[in-house]
Amino acid sequence: MSLKQQIISGFFWTYLQQFSSQIINFSISLVLARLLLPEDFGTMGLIYIFITIGHVLIDGGLSLSLIRNLDTDDEDFSTVFYANIGVSVLVYSLVFIAAPFIADFYKLEILTNIIRVFAVTFIISAFSSVQSAFLSKNMQFKTQMMIAIPSIIASGIVGITLAFFNFGVWSLVWASITQNGIGTLQLWFYNNWRPKRVFNKIKFLKHLHFGYKLIITGIFDAVFVNIYPIFIGKTFSIKQVGFYTQAEGLKQLPVSNVGGALSKVTLPLFSKIQNDSQKLKEAYDRITQLVLFVITPILIFMSVLANPLLLFLYSAKWVAAAPYLKILCFAGILPTINGYNINILNAKGKSNYILKIEILNKIFLVLMILFFYRYGIYALVWTKLLSSIFSYLLNSYYCGKELNYSLFDQIMNITPVLLLSFLSGFVVQTIYVTLNSSQIPLLLKLLIPCFIGIIFYCSLIFIFKRKLIEELKWILNTKFQHGK
Incomplete structure (x- = not known):
């Protein structure tokens, strides 16, 4: 093979x-x-x-x-x-x-x-x-x-x-x-x-x-x-920890399904081609764009539909977790790429870089938490988004050094998918607000905006980033023709 x-x-x-x-x-x-x-x-x-x-x-x-x-x-x-x-x-x-x-x-x-x-x-x-x-x-x-x-x-x-x-x-x-x-x-x-x-x-x-x-x-x-459950449990209440962890678990569902699966495969893959930086760069670029292509709209749709989603799935006693889910979905987009950055550095044997990245990331996070927690529990959770942006920039910088792939070029390559996803999320939000006052079942209030949002998003991708669809089709065809 x-x-x-x-x-x-x-x-x-x-x-x-x-x-x-x-x-x-x-x-x-x-x-x-x-x-x-x-x-x-x-x-x-x-x-x-x-x-x-x-x-x-x-x-x-x-x-x-x-x-x-x-x-x-x-x-x-x-x-x-x-x-x-x-x-x-x-x-x-x-x-x-x-x-x-x-x-x-x-x-x-x-x-x-x-x-x-x-x-x-x-x-x-x-x-x-x-x-x-x-x-x-x-x-x-x-x-x-x-x-x-x-x-x-x-x-x-x-x-x-x-x-x-x-x-x-x-x-x-x-x-x-x-x-x-x-x-x-x-x-x-x-x-x-x-x-x-x-x-x-x-x-x-x-x-x-x-x-x-x-x-x-x-x-x-x-x-x-785990610093958020610890801090929330000590400063606020155990019940709020439950809301936070349930929202985090729901957010992780699409992240683990796509990002987690690829992360597990990419370490042995990157290790096999660790001495060919050009191949590493191409593999990294393909994988990160494909992952964002799939994960970003899902997380954004989950964010804008957080309230009805929790009500439908878990019952009314969990709706209080909606503000956490809204924030965590946005905070979960960029970390899906960080795993591939780390796998590149692992494959290259740069564990010293990984340690340095982690120390800097955690210093930044602590500073954010110590500054924002006094403004309430939701301000505290928003620091997760700020730290995810900082972490992405740091991880991508060090990864780019190994691949001769500048941070600016990496950002430019993922920006179109992010913009198209956010635009699709706005459409989903608009449709849901329109339907929310109607008497149709809750399930339809979820499905109709998502269906229209997916059609809208795929249309934008087909117009502006058709190569991603072709790449995904190639992967599926390769698997079913040769990979079994």
């Missing part, structure tokens, strides 16, 4: 996994949102930072090092595997001890037991990270899809059953543990790789040399991705 066919095949299976996973997760979340309270989701939102940091410390960027290095062997994989197991036990012990102090910080006693139970996923994930890296390195994304779907379905059954019997927030805890556990078991069943009884200190230090910067980067990212 040629490299192009590998790319398309990898994207197809990864996208199918992402799409199927998100649809199933989304369906599960619809049921759980009606069975549980915003406070239940808010409670889980408070602990995600500690769980995420734990997973970062366990993996330590070592799996990424395995994927990007061209000369890895069984000794490399075994060494990283045993390192992950050892660190997972240590991290779990530390979190177990820290749990009461975290609960005291939020004045929420139940957090102690929730954190101690949920943190079991550290040890479970330590058994799966190298297996997953092995599949990703060999671009076996079809196998990963076959593993992901049953895990999500099983976790959904557990979560919904427990929620139905009034287990509250524990429904979400045990659902996550179930997904991790079943996913790990399947990885060992489908993948033939097994660790050897060897730990090579030199190889460990080699991967750690690349990975330690990613550990620091990952911790920074974990803290600041």
Whole structure:
């Protein structure tokens, strides 16, 4: 199979996994949102930072090092595997001890037991990270899809059953543990790789040399991705955390389906052509434009239709999340590109750039939060948009240095798609306002503006950016002709 066919095949299976996973997760979340309270989701939102940091410390960027290095062997994989197991036990012990102090910080006693139970996923994930890296390195994304779907379905059954019997927030805890556990078991069943009884200190230090910067980067990212739930929970209320996390999850649905799938494929892809800057530039340019072509209008349409969308999907008790969703959708557009910038730098081995980018991004975000939070919770959330713009400019600048692709040229290449999407969003908003006073069902008030908006957007793209449609058709044709 040629490299192009590998790319398309990898994207197809990864996208199918992402799409199927998100649809199933989304369906599960619809049921759980009606069975549980915003406070239940808010409670889980408070602990995600500690769980995420734990997973970062366990993996330590070592799996990424395995994927990007061209000369890895069984000794490399075994060494990283045993390192992950050892660190997972240590991290779990530390979190177990820290749990009461975290609960005291939020004045929420139940957090102690929730954190101690949920943190079991550290040890479970330590058994799966190298297996997953092995599949990703060999671009076996079809196998990963076959593993992901049953895990999500099983976790959904557990979560919904427990929620139905009034287990509250524990429904979400045990659902996550179930997904991790079943996913790990399947990885060992489908993948033939097994660790050897060897730990090579030199190889460990080699991967750690690349990975330690990613550990620091990952911790920074974990803290600041979750800084809003932490700040909202401490300064405002747990209920507001629930509204925020639910809006964030809904916004992530299209972002994960398209941007997340491609991001997973692009690291091994970029690594294969890491020594050819021209090919890297062409691949990066194609991918970013295609992703924005698909994601931007979806996010803008979701933003302008936030109120009726939440009312239709989650019921009236979640409509208060609409202001968050409006802001987060706009803030979610540019970060879809940042993942590809980081993958370019990872493929080039520029983890020092990644660390520098993360530090500068987080300094900017902290300054924005400290300045704006005094003006209320919505002003606080608007800082996410400001930081996403700053982050895009910074990421694109450093990525452009490696590709000889100026920041100005990158901005000019994505501007037409952004403008056409915003214009289409204005049309959707106008139609919805017109229909809102009528007596037609709520579903039609959503579908009619979206349908007209899609027709309008596709017409503009066909007139001004026809190459994007041709590119998308080429990808689909290539997949169905050669990629299966």
